[in-house]
Amino acid sequence: MLQEIHSLLSLLNIPIRFVEKPCEVKPYWVVELPSEECVKKLASRSILLKNCIELWSRAKSESQLHQNLKLALENKSNQWIISDGKENGNSDGDICPSSLIVACRPVEKSFKVEVETFCKHFSMKEKVEKIEKFEYLAFEGPVKLKNPDTMLSYIEFYGLDPNNVPEQPEDLFFGRWVADGQRDLIQFHSLKKRQFIGNTSMDAQLALIMANQAQVRGGDMVLDPFVGSGSLLVAAAHFGAYVYGSDIDYMMLHAKTRPTRVGQKVRAKEESIRGNMQQYGTRSKYLNVIVSDFSLPMWREDLRFDAIITDPPYGVREPTEKIGIDKDNYTLTEEHLLNHVPAKVDYGLVHIYRDLLNFAAKHLEIGRRLLCWYPLVREEYREEQLPSHPCLKLVANSEQVLSRLTARRLLTYEKTMDPGCDSLANGDGGEHNFREKYFNMGEATRQERKERKAAEIAAYTLRKAMQNQTDVT
Numbered sequence: 001m002l003q004e005i006h007s008l009l010s011l012l013n014i015p016i017r018f019v020e021k022p023c024e025v026k027p028y029w030v031v032e033l034p035s036e037e038c039v040k041k042l043a044s045r046s047i048l049l050k051n052c053i054e055l056w057s058r059a060k061s062e063s064q065l066h067q068n069l070k071l072a073l074e075n076k077s078n079q080w081i082i083s084d085g086k087e088n089g090n091s092d093g094d095i096c097p098s099s100l101i102v103a104c105r106p107v108e109k110s111f112k113v114e115v116e117t118f119c120k121h122f123s124m125k126e127k128v129e130k131i132e133k134f135e136y137l138a139f140e141g142p143v144k145l146k147n148p149d150t151m152l153s154y155i156e157f158y159g160l161d162p163n164n165v166p167e168q169p170e171d172l173f174f175g176r177w178v179a180d181g182q183r184d185l186i187q188f189h190s191l192k193k194r195q196f197i198g199n200t201s202m203d204a205q206l207a208l209i210m211a212n213q214a215q216v217r218g219g220d221m222v223l224d225p226f227v228g229s230g231s232l233l234v235a236a237a238h239f240g241a242y243v244y245g246s247d248i249d250y251m252m253l254h255a256k257t258r259p260t261r262v263g264q265k266v267r268a269k270e271e272s273i274r275g276n277m278q279q280y281g282t283r284s285k286y287l288n289v290i291v292s293d294f295s296l297p298m299w300r301e302d303l304r305f306d307a308i309i310t311d312p313p314y315g316v317r318e319p320t321e322k323i324g325i326d327k328d329n330y331t332l333t334e335e336h337l338l339n340h341v342p343a344k345v346d347y348g349l350v351h352i353y354r355d356l357l358n359f360a361a362k363h364l365e366i367g368r369r370l371l372c373w374y375p376l377v378r379e380e381y382r383e384e385q386l387p388s389h390p391c392l393k394l395v396a397n398s399e400q401v402l403s404r405l406t407a408r409r410l411l412t413y414e415k416t417m418d419p420g421c422d423s424l425a426n427g428d429g430g431e432h433n434f435r436e437k438y439f440n441m442g443e444a445t446r447q448e449r450k451e452r453k454a455a456e457i458a459a460y461t462l463r464k465a466m467q468n469q470t471d472v473t
């Protein structure tokens with residue numbers, strides 16, 4: 001979440017002050033932003049942000065929360081009254097200016113109070129009782145459940161452990177709702193409803209987050225050089241970018257691979273990346289996709305992209321291949337040239353990422369970003385072994401756990417300068433044989449399971465034998 005929000009704040013040029021340090025075990029932040037307009041701008045882009053409220057009271061107990069609000073009605077200054085030298089909104093006893101509340105009270109303004117509880121369910125009746133306790137705020141306008149002028153938000157946080165829910169909430173918040181984030185887009189772009197998908201199509205939420213972390217803006221030109229079914233292009237185009245893709249797999253780009261959906265026998269005629277763009281109303285943003293091997297780039301030397309967003313092959317669900325032949329001095333005869341389908345050789349992960357970083361260093365605009373996923377075995381992870389390049393700064397790095405043993409990392413690089421003739425990506429992180437390790441691990445876990453089963457059977461047989469023995473004696 002931090003990475004997405006930071007990327008957007010820097011994209012939108014909005015400063016932030018954390019009133020309370022963000023904490024992994026709390027699903028909320030208390031922050032100060034310059035204006036309501038800034039909050040709305042941020043929320044209009046963020047996928048991970050649920051909503052933003054203008055905080056009027058925050059406390060560790062219900063009685064304290066109400067006491068703060070009652071005192072706030074008497075605070076005629078335009079400043080927060082800070083209880084014990086801490087920052088506003090952070091401490092139990094901070095009092096907001098009455099002007100925040102009074103502005104929402106006039107008779108002509110409709111309102112509604114929404115109650116949200118984390119980790120504990122309340123019936124509608126209980127929620128209404130909670131709402132009625134705010135009567136002293138004396139809102140004069142009518143209650144309107146749909147599109148009220150003011151939406152008030154009351155939140156009770158009971159922790160994150162559903163097996164250990166405390167009697168009383170740990171943290172309580174009350175304030176004015178300002179904006180919702182863009183979570184609805186996850187449903188709108190859901191792969192379930194997308195015309196054309198492949199076996200490795202990127203989940204809609206992750207694709208949108210990637211576009212945000214890549215700081216995609218309207219009019220940008222964005223490339224995915226391992227485009228597959230084009231999920232990352234869909235997300236970038238949604239935020240207004242013109243999108244290009246390339247992939248070595250002719251069948252995939254022409255939607256001639258076996259259908260991915262269970263029960264579907266043949267692909268429909270409309271299935272294509274272009275068709276997906278049509279589906280989401282971004283057809284005008286689609287430049288093209290080209291069948292091409294990334295190890296043999298075909299782009300003009302001076303072409304620059306505003307972002308490169310990609311998910312290279314890991315060799316698990318799709319092969320890591322490039323055009324080539326193992327034989328020495330192989331030449332094609334004239335007669336075979338026309339209909340020749342080139343042979344392929346293995347394209348190791350170290351080489352893929354080295355090529356990708358060199359390509360980005362050359363073809364990105366300065367200050368713009370490369371985003372890519374990087375698979376690894378969790379216990380072998382060392383940050384210093386991640387792919388690097390002297391012209392690319394790693395600005396974000398977050399883990400998505402895939403299994404007990406494996407993960408992939410979303411790496412965000414920012415181009416800091418143009419490469420000189422000797423600035424190349426590092427390649428001395430050793431061979432990165434994710435595929436081999438992945439399948440060996442599969443073998444190991446299968447073996448482990450077999451051995452565990454055998455041990456369980458042996459223990460059971462022994463127990464039974466001993467039981468029989470006791471029965472006999």
Ligand SMILES: C[S@@+](CC[C@H](N)C(=O)[O-])C[C@H]1O[C@@H](n2cnc3c(N)ncnc32)[C@H](O)[C@@H]1O
Nearest residue numbers: 201202226228229231247248249293294313321
């Ligand atoms: C993980 S998939 C990308 C999936 C894509 N993000 C999507 O949403 O469908 C990796 C893609 O890389 C392609 N690929 C593999 N080797 C390649 C190469 N040498 N050059 C270009 N593309 C390659 C594969 O055909 C595959 O479509």
